[in-house]
Amino acid sequence: MKKVRVGLIGTGYIGRCHAIAYAQASTVFPLEAELQLEYLAEITPELAAQKAKEFGFNRSTGNWQDVVSDPNVDVVDICTPNFLHKEIALAAIANGKHVYSEKPLALNAEDAKIMYEAAKKAGVKTLVGFNYIKNPTTQLAKEIIERGEIGEVVHFYGTHNEDYLANPNTPLDWHCVKEKAGLGTLGDLAAHIIQMSQYLVGQDIKSVIGDMETVIKQRPNPNDLSQMCDVENEDQATAMVRFANGCMGTIETSRIACGRKMGLSYVITGTKGTISYTQERMAELKLYIHSDDPARQGFKTILTGPLHPDYKHFCVSAGHGIGFNDQKTVEIRDLVNGLANPTAKLYPDFEEGFKISRILDAIALSAQEKRWVDIG
Amino acid sequence: MKKVRVGLIGTGYIGRCHAIAYAQASTVFPLEAELQLEYLAEITPELAAQKAKEFGFNRSTGNWQDVVSDPNVDVVDICTPNFLHKEIALAAIANGKHVYSEKPLALNAEDAKIMYEAAKKAGVKTLVGFNYIKNPTTQLAKEIIERGEIGEVVHFYGTHNEDYLANPNTPLDWHCVKEKAGLGTLGDLAAHIIQMSQYLVGQDIKSVIGDMETVIKQRPNPNDLSQMCDVENEDQATAMVRFANGCMGTIETSRIACGRKMGLSYVITGTKGTISYTQERMAELKLYIHSDDPARQGFKTILTGPLHPDYKHFCVSAGHGIGFNDQKTVEIRDLVNGLANPTAKLYPDFEEGFKISRILDAIALSAQEKRWVDIG
Amino acid sequence: MKKVRVGLIGTGYIGRCHAIAYAQASTVFPLEAELQLEYLAEITPELAAQKAKEFGFNRSTGNWQDVVSDPNVDVVDICTPNFLHKEIALAAIANGKHVYSEKPLALNAEDAKIMYEAAKKAGVKTLVGFNYIKNPTTQLAKEIIERGEIGEVVHFYGTHNEDYLANPNTPLDWHCVKEKAGLGTLGDLAAHIIQMSQYLVGQDIKSVIGDMETVIKQRPNPNDLSQMCDVENEDQATAMVRFANGCMGTIETSRIACGRKMGLSYVITGTKGTISYTQERMAELKLYIHSDDPARQGFKTILTGPLHPDYKHFCVSAGHGIGFNDQKTVEIRDLVNGLANPTAKLYPDFEEGFKISRILDAIALSAQEKRWVDIG
Amino acid sequence: MKKVRVGLIGTGYIGRCHAIAYAQASTVFPLEAELQLEYLAEITPELAAQKAKEFGFNRSTGNWQDVVSDPNVDVVDICTPNFLHKEIALAAIANGKHVYSEKPLALNAEDAKIMYEAAKKAGVKTLVGFNYIKNPTTQLAKEIIERGEIGEVVHFYGTHNEDYLANPNTPLDWHCVKEKAGLGTLGDLAAHIIQMSQYLVGQDIKSVIGDMETVIKQRPNPNDLSQMCDVENEDQATAMVRFANGCMGTIETSRIACGRKMGLSYVITGTKGTISYTQERMAELKLYIHSDDPARQGFKTILTGPLHPDYKHFCVSAGHGIGFNDQKTVEIRDLVNGLANPTAKLYPDFEEGFKISRILDAIALSAQEKRWVDIG
Structure with a gap:
């Protein structure tokens, strides 16, 4: 092509x-x-x-x-x-x-x-x-994990919290309607961090148990603010998960988390080190290596730069920053090059998208039935 | 007296x-x-x-x-x-x-x-x-919540992570032996953050479901390093909880969390704002108020000072810092004054201590039986 | 046009x-x-x-x-x-x-x-x-100052530090040669922060006294690494300045500042508040307002968003991030619209560029002659 | 004794x-x-x-x-x-x-x-x-420098900023009266950071040029708030300094720096690394080492712990925190042990105190006469 x-x-x-x-x-x-x-x-x-x-x-x-x-x-x-x-x-x-x-x-x-x-x-x-997995910083996290720099991953904590519906006076919108959105914050936000957890841990999620709540149960009807409508899906949810290799994980998501504007974050603990990241500082990664001199241990703040995946195409100096749309640009590069090459595979594809949907549904089901649910 | x-x-x-x-x-x-x-x-x-x-x-x-x-x-x-x-x-x-x-x-x-x-x-x-609830900074968090500054609490996320057993070559010590320690990281560390969650949310925990793992299953025998002994309790655990009023909570704890030296932390989300804290920066509290001018919203870093509970007794200038032992000094003040006054009640007392033990046991049980467990 | x-x-x-x-x-x-x-x-x-x-x-x-x-x-x-x-x-x-x-x-x-x-x-x-003044975050700082939110500016501290020549084994390049570069770090880096200081304070710099040093006096000849060449201009410099209205300022710059990848930063103190910023976190601004409730004072971390200048054109959600090239895109917008409109003025233009060069030369002269030098 | x-x-x-x-x-x-x-x-x-x-x-x-x-x-x-x-x-x-x-x-x-x-x-x-130099964290900075971990120090930037007089309505107090206080913020606050600069760089300051300003020129008379009195000394000051070995330094101080509650801070740049510290986070030190793998460079946040000077006497676990009075306790230990041992020398003694006063006076003189002043 x-x-x-x-x-x-x-x-x-x-x-x-x-x-x-x-x-x-x-x-x-x-x-x-x-x-x-x-x-x-x-x-x-x-x-x-x-x-x-x-x-x-x-x-x-x-x-x-x-x-x-x-x-x-x-x-x-x-x-x-x-x-x-x-x-x-x-x-x-x-x-x-x-x-x-x-x-x-x-x-x-x-x-x-x-x-x-x-x-x-x-x-x-x-x-x-x-697109968030296309960020050079999160690609760097993936590289660090794959190279074994933090040892074997033993715990994943991830969030995708925002506050776009934190105000109870915000009228009902399509996010709150099952027919239009399906799940609430799970589908809208948690999809990202769950997919990212599989990307970073390098394992599929195999069982889940969730808990969730519609905190703001009614909102003004956007067509008639004097009327209230039911919110049909969850405002916040938490899930404990296990990956295929047994690694523990926790996922949290909310659309009413006051103060979180782009609260996608992860803390990945390994047997030899830990990675910490928040999307609100999307060009820095915190890395701790336990084998450092004990008197000089600490989390290092790495500014993403040209020695990290894909960054150099945007700028050849470290620490100069990348933006939201730059992630999407990496995604477009993957799309174009993946289509250009007949044998290439795109990632994350519909199979991965289906897996994520399956996990989201399982979390919702497990919350409803108050029990662990196995995936697939 | x-x-x-x-x-x-x-x-x-x-x-x-x-x-x-x-x-x-x-x-x-x-x-x-x-x-x-x-x-x-x-x-x-x-x-x-x-x-x-x-x-x-x-x-x-x-x-x-x-x-x-x-x-x-x-x-x-x-x-x-x-x-x-x-x-x-x-x-x-x-x-x-x-x-x-x-x-x-x-x-x-x-x-x-x-x-x-x-x-x-x-x-x-x-x-x-x-003692961590005696820290003026956490007392300030309590004050902010009680005064309704962040509205009704809708989510509590708390951790107590450390890395004192992160190295698999660290020999077995009493923390790892059921007869000496009972639970592992739950009893040693999570006890603090669970008690703190009840103190801050102002509600008892009423149901829990936990997950836990002994990541490092054997450690060298301290008396003969060439021999390995079984680790008898959990290295890390997570629990989803519900407080008496229905508020959701998540507790995480680990004694193998590389890089966490005093990883007691909490993020408390309310309907009107959010508080964020880590014990590693024990003299600062982050506070977000959603009703701020939308173009000037953000987490504010408050340095603990003489206008906050108990701080002025250590120093009359803000931001000058308090240390670990200062928390204990507040606790001693509570002890002495509580005993001096016949009608005074000490807090947290054995009743609270019992409640925390009951929660810890319930988390362990729920993890074992893979089901929600109600408290009390 | x-x-x-x-x-x-x-x-x-x-x-x-x-x-x-x-x-x-x-x-x-x-x-x-x-x-x-x-x-x-x-x-x-x-x-x-x-x-x-x-x-x-x-x-x-x-x-x-x-x-x-x-x-x-x-x-x-x-x-x-x-x-x-x-x-x-x-x-x-x-x-x-x-x-x-x-x-x-x-x-x-x-x-x-x-x-x-x-x-x-x-x-x-x-x-x-x-281009750094085109960043929505720095435009926000300008807006805050112009609206008087931090009162009258009484002190400007700015840096532009990087470490691209920190390693003494890095061979001599054109930055180190007077004929090619003129000044050293002053011309290459400080130009930005000095121009930014005038933009943000809203005043021209009127007198300066500088100090500077060529720390690494010789570097390997890039054409024959066994030979050493003289470095002909300064590695680091500091200047105290006074703006036209008497406001004090300090400018620091270095090309050997270990660890600084994009160390452009400013702290602007006013009679009613303070702004703090570093380009390494180019999408957040710290703002302190002294009239806040004394028990709730603190620096607020504002994530740049659609309510701030120009950001919404990149993304309509706050905190999603902007990158280095996005600043340049704002600059191009200014260029195109400024040329499209016959009566529009571009900023910063050659007059401003000349003013900055004049300040840089004055700093170098003042350092050499160890005295204050007036501008213009 | x-x-x-x-x-x-x-x-x-x-x-x-x-x-x-x-x-x-x-x-x-x-x-x-x-x-x-x-x-x-x-x-x-x-x-x-x-x-x-x-x-x-x-x-x-x-x-x-x-x-x-x-x-x-x-x-x-x-x-x-x-x-x-x-x-x-x-x-x-x-x-x-x-x-x-x-x-x-x-x-x-x-x-x-x-x-x-x-x-x-x-x-x-x-x-x-x-007392601030007695803080284990700053002692750690000294140790890092003395061991050559950041190479030769080439730049010292230090501040001691507070905001106790930021409000212009705060009545005149003794700090503002020459007869009672001598200098203003230089004597009250800068004394600390200047002494600390000599301690950390390991060199005496040998020449200075300062600039200073009384920003709030009059304040209410504390005995009759309807009357205004002149403020007799400086609210803020900056000085460029040179240490005996030629190392450049910059000192900034203010008592009207909105938002700074304990704004003693330093950034020490060496040929091989950089240290950064603020007293508002008195139990953590940021350390950058330039010889790290370029793709893993970054400032490391070290939490002070028992492997660092004096900390273990307060607590044997890292990251548990030290407070303002703990610094003073180290000072008392130095006093008692220094007096107990006939041949021991106390530090910093009156000779050092005199040197600091001499530097402060020289900064004030240099600001007045707008010229560099040599010390001693």
């Missing part, structure tokens, strides 16, 4: 991030195929046309079906609200398109499985937008 | 901290009774005599029974290894002495209950050495 | 950053003119052609003179080594081109003055690449 | 800290002489009697002359307001007493010199209360 021709569906929050990443990707990275921004869909032709101009796409349409069936589109990039992922992905797959979907892959594991199996059967490549 | 005459049993690690606190208490605080360091017991008369001189005690003995029955002792201070707490406390209570015991109160909840009930029946006062 | 047609000269470290910023600018921001990447010059036609392809420029040349005289170029972007800034800028100005030059504007104030005056006389617009 | 019998004069802020330190010293440390709290003076016999009881002193008096001439006093501990240091010290010396004086030694270098020379001539030992 000499060109990767993209069809983008959806241009909201995350669609716009994709667009920024597409714009800079070929300047930042030496891509193995030419990236062509071919077709863009939005809910009206007018909005689609405007966004196509803004994002540099060749053509636009008010009908996403046009994109998934277009002969000049190689990969369909799904940035729509979550509840549409399944339908669009299946249509794209049916047309033999590769699919790049935002997370969560689907509203539940059942749907995710259908999507994963359809893609597998069709032989198309898939990628799910778990 | 015009005098509080102390009989100290045990002068190791924590006994020495008590001694330092006794030494400075009457200079730091205006005590409501005269503190008299009367009698000290150690395992030999010689060691006892030496320590009595070093710590400023009037008399000494190689037999702790002398102390618990001495007519000139008002309160028996138990700083022995954990497995002796019960026997000494019961003997002291039988002699009508008030008892000040280090934590954990006993090796299991059953023993703790016997001790608590004996003290209650005898009408003596009791105090357990959960 | 409906289009801004750029001629880029130089594609090294900073030229590449410009290219990334050009690539994403029109997606990130609603630009007021179309940005056209027209012409690119490098030292050979081959390299120029390769870079033009990589950076998306229409045409290329091995001769920078072609760019400055090309009728289809509106603005010449100078990313060459410092010693070429003057010649290229003057040639561009002579051809009536607007000029966007990297810092430092020139090797000394005399040259900078010639450049500034030439541009003024020719009526072309100019911009100097002091 | 088998006993060290102390005569304490003054029981305000710092006198109380001495008392706390005296109380715990013999429990914390194995002292080489018995510490006897013999005599205490305050401004009235009543206050003296009350404080003697509170602090555990044997006798008391309302007349400090009684203390300096008492045959049962070995060392006179001066905790009075600064302007009395000279008179009391000279009287004590005249009576052959050793003298332990709080800083600053005197209101100016001339007085300090008289005191130093009198002590030298009389052959008595002296100690000045620069």
Whole structure:
């Protein structure tokens, strides 16, 4: 494949991030195929046309079906609200398109499985937008773990906490409605840290027990603020997990965690050292090595730099910083190079996306039934 | 009571901290009774005599029974290894002495209950050495919560992690032996953060489910390093808990958490704000208030100072710092003033100590049986 | 002007950053003119052609003179080594081109003055690449100061420290040679923090006294490592300054400051509060307001977000992070919109660049003559 | 000397800290002489009697002359307001007493010199209360430097900033009156960081140039708030210094630095590494070593522990924290052991105190005359 021709569906929050990443990707990275921004869909032709101009796409349409069936589109990039992922992905797959979907892959594991199996059967490549693992800093954490620098991982603690619904007066939005969002903070936020835990520990999660709570049980109706509506899914959740190799883990998530703006974090304890990270300081990693001189032990703050994965493509000096969209740019690089090379595999793909959905559903079930639930 | 005459049993690690606190208490605080360091017991008369001189005690003995029955002792201070707490406390209570015991109160909840009930029946006062809640900074956290500054508490995350057994070559010591220590890191470390969670949330823990692991399953025999011995209790544990009012909580503990030297920490999320603290920076508290101007929101780092509880007695300038032994000095002040005033209640007392033991046992049981366990 | 047609000269470290910023600018921001990447010059036609392809420029040349005289170029972007800034800028100005030059504007104030005056006389617009002031976080600091939130500024402490020459075995490079670099760390690094101090304090620096040192007096000859060459300019420097309104300031800079990867930082003390910042955590600002409740005073860590200047164009969620190149993208936005609007002024322009050069020269002179030197 | 019998004069802020330190010293440390709290003076016999009881002193008096001439006093501990240091010290010396004086030694270098020379001539030992250098953490910094771990020191940046006079409505107090305080923030605060710079760099300061400002020029008269009085000395000051070996240094001090509660800090850059410290986190030191693997470089946060100087006497576990008074306790240990051993030298003594006064005066002079001033 000499060109990767993209069809983008959806241009909201995350669609716009994709667009920024597409714009800079070929300047930042030496891509193995030419990236062509071919077709863009939005809910009206007018909005689609405007966004196509803004994002540099060749053509636009008010009908996403046009994109998934277009002969000049190689990969369909799904940035729509979550509840549409399944339908669009299946249509794209049916047309033999590769699919790049935002997370969560689907509203539940059942749907995710259908999507994963359809893609597998069709032989198309898939990628799910778990962009935080593309951050050079988290790639560095992965490298440190893989090289055995902290020994064998014995504990993973991870969070994805935000406070976008902390205010009880914030009206009900689609995140709070099962039909639109499926799970609450588990699907919206925890999907990231759970997937990241598997990436970093290098093991799948095999059993879980969760606890969760809808703290703010009603919110104002956005169409009539004097009326209250029920919040249909969880505001916060915790899960204890075990990875396939027996490693213990704890996952916490909340959308009402006052003060957390990008509270994705992890502390990974190994037999020889510990790594600590928070996404709010996305260009630094804390590393402790227990074999250091006991009188000089301590957590070291490593500023991400050109000696760490992918960073040098953004800047050749350490500590100069990377931003949110830069992670997405690494993801686009992976997409393009993965499609350019017939034998390459994209990661994290729909199989991983399905696994994450399965874990999320198991956490919800385990919380409801107050028991450990095995995965798969 | 015009005098509080102390009989100290045990002068190791924590006994020495008590001694330092006794030494400075009457200079730091205006005590409501005269503190008299009367009698000290150690395992030999010689060691006892030496320590009595070093710590400023009037008399000494190689037999702790002398102390618990001495007519000139008002309160028996138990700083022995954990497995002796019960026997000494019961003997002291039988002699009508008030008892000040280090934590954990006993090796299991059953023993703790016997001790608590004996003290209650005898009408003596009791105090357990959960000194971290006496830190002015944590008292400030309590004050902030009680005043409603962060709203209703909806989540408590707490840890007590250390790394004193992180090295697998460290020989087996008494912490690893059930008969001497009872539980592992749960009893040694988690006791603190669990008690602190009840103190800060202002609610008892009512149900728990734990998970735990003995990561390093064997250690060298301290008497013959070429032989390996089994480690008999857990190296790390996690528990999800629910407080009486339904508030969710997560507790984590480890004695093999590389890099944690005093890893007692908490993050307390409320409906209106969040508090964050780590004992490794024991004189600062992070506070977030969600009602701040959205463009000026953020966690504020408050340096403990004279406007916060008890601090001014150590220093009248903010940010000048307090140390580990200063917490113990506050505890001694509570002890002396609580004994000086007939109607005063000491806190945390044996009842609280028993409650903590009951929670610890429930966590261990829940981990073993892989199910939620209700408390009490 | 409906289009801004750029001629880029130089594609090294900073030229590449410009290219990334050009690539994403029109997606990130609603630009007021179309940005056209027209012409690119490098030292050979081959390299120029390769870079033009990589950076998306229409045409290329091995001769920078072609760019400055090309009728289809509106603005010449100078990313060459410092010693070429003057010649290229003057040639561009002579051809009536607007000029966007990297810092430092020139090797000394005399040259900078010639450049500034030439541009003024020719009526072309100019911009100097002091990109760190374009960071939304530093713009937020400016906003806080301008609104009087920290009262009147009474002290500015700023640093720009790095460690790229900390190792004495690093061979001599052009930074160490007067003819190529002019000043040492003052010109290379301090230029940024001095310009930033004027931006943030809102006052020009009016008198200075500096001290400086070439700590590593000789370095290996890069062409023959067995030979040593003299380092011709300063490794570290400090200056005390006074702003026009009498406000005190201190500037420190070093290129051998072990551990500083992007050690641009400032602490700005006002009569009512204090701001603290380090570029190594470029998306957070610390703010202290003295009128807070004395028992709740402390530095607040503000994560930059959509309520702060320019951030929302990168991401609509707070705390998600911005990177080095994002600053440059804001600079490009300023360039394009400033050129699109005939009456707009670019900032910081050659006049500001000249002022900074004049201050740098005064610091060097004051250090040599060991006396205060007045500016202008 | 088998006993060290102390005569304490003054029981305000710092006198109380001495008392706390005296109380715990013999429990914390194995002292080489018995510490006897013999005599205490305050401004009235009543206050003296009350404080003697509170602090555990044997006798008391309302007349400090009684203390300096008492045959049962070995060392006179001066905790009075600064302007009395000279008179009391000279009287004590005249009576052959050793003298332990709080800083600053005197209101100016001339007085300090008289005191130093009198002590030298009389052959008595002296100690000045620069207690921050007794902190185990700063002792660790000294150890790291002395062992060459950061190579040769090439730059010292130090601050002592507080905000106790930041509010312009705070009435004039003795700190602002030349006759009572001498210098302003230089004498009150900078004395500490300047002395610490000499201790840590291991070199005397040899030349200085300062700048300073009385930012709040008038304050309410404390006796009639409707009247304003002139502030007679500086609110903030900066100095560039050179140590005897040529090492550059910068000192900053302020008593109006909003947000700084205990803003004593240092950053010490060496040819092989860097140390960074702030007294507000008095139990942690940041250390960077440039020879670390470049991909794993970073500042390490070392928590002070039993492997570092003096810490183990307070607690045998790392990271458990030390407080302000613990520093003073180390100072008392140095006093007692230094007096117990006839050949021992106390440090920092009146000679060092005089040197610091001389540096402070030189900074003030250099600021006034706007020129570098050599020391000694």
